[in-house]
Amino acid sequence: MKSTDFLNQVVSVIIDRPLGSQHPQHGFLYTINYGYLPGVILPDGDGEPLDAYVLGVETPVTQFTGRCIAVIQRTDDCDDKLVIAPEGAAYTDEDIVALTAFQEQFFDSRVLRG
Numbered sequence: 001m002k003s004t005d006f007l008n009q010v011v012s013v014i015i016d017r018p019l020g021s022q023h024p025q026h027g028f029l030y031t032i033n034y035g036y037l038p039g040v041i042l043p044d045g046d047g048e049p050l051d052a053y054v055l056g057v058e059t060p061v062t063q064f065t066g067r068c069i070a071v072i073q074r075t076d077d078c079d080d081k082l083v084i085a086p087e088g089a090a091y092t093d094e095d096i097v098a099l100t101a102f103q104e105q106f107f108d109s110r111v112l113r114g
Contacts, residue, residue: 001042003050003080006068007114013052013084014038018060023103031102033057033064037082045078052082053100056089069113070096076108083111 015035022029036049053072054064069091070083081104083096093111097104 001040002044003042003071003073003082004112004114006037006050006082007071007112009068010065010087011037011052011068011082011084012065013054013063013082015054015060015062015064018062019057020060028102032099033061034103035064042080045080048079050082051079052084055083055085055091055096055099057086071112072096072100072104072109073112074104074107074109 013035015033017030017034019030019033033054036051038049040050041047042050057064064084066084066086068082069085072081072083074080085091096111
């Protein structure tokens with residue numbers, strides 16, 4: 001299984017770092033909801049459940065179900081991130097880069113589409 005297998009799929013995300021929360025170790029602020037897919041651990045990943053950015057939800061939430069519109073692949077780290085959005089929401093690659101920059105600015109990453 002690869003992170004790109006989730007492209008265009010509807011998935012449910014548990015949000016463990018809601019919009020407005022602070023990273024427990026690095027101190028930066030989460031400007032969007034961020035979480036993981038419970039029970040999904042990729043064989044070539046970091047050993048933790050697959051992470052996901054949730055776009056298009058302007059309030060802190062504890063869970064979200066939406067469509068995977070992209071994958072952020074880190075070329076300097078083995079921790080890909082899914083990009084999840086409400087059904088029918090459209091974001092350009094540039095939008096995704098801007099909305100995830102609060103964390104992705106620290107990595108060399110690229111946006112993959114289906």
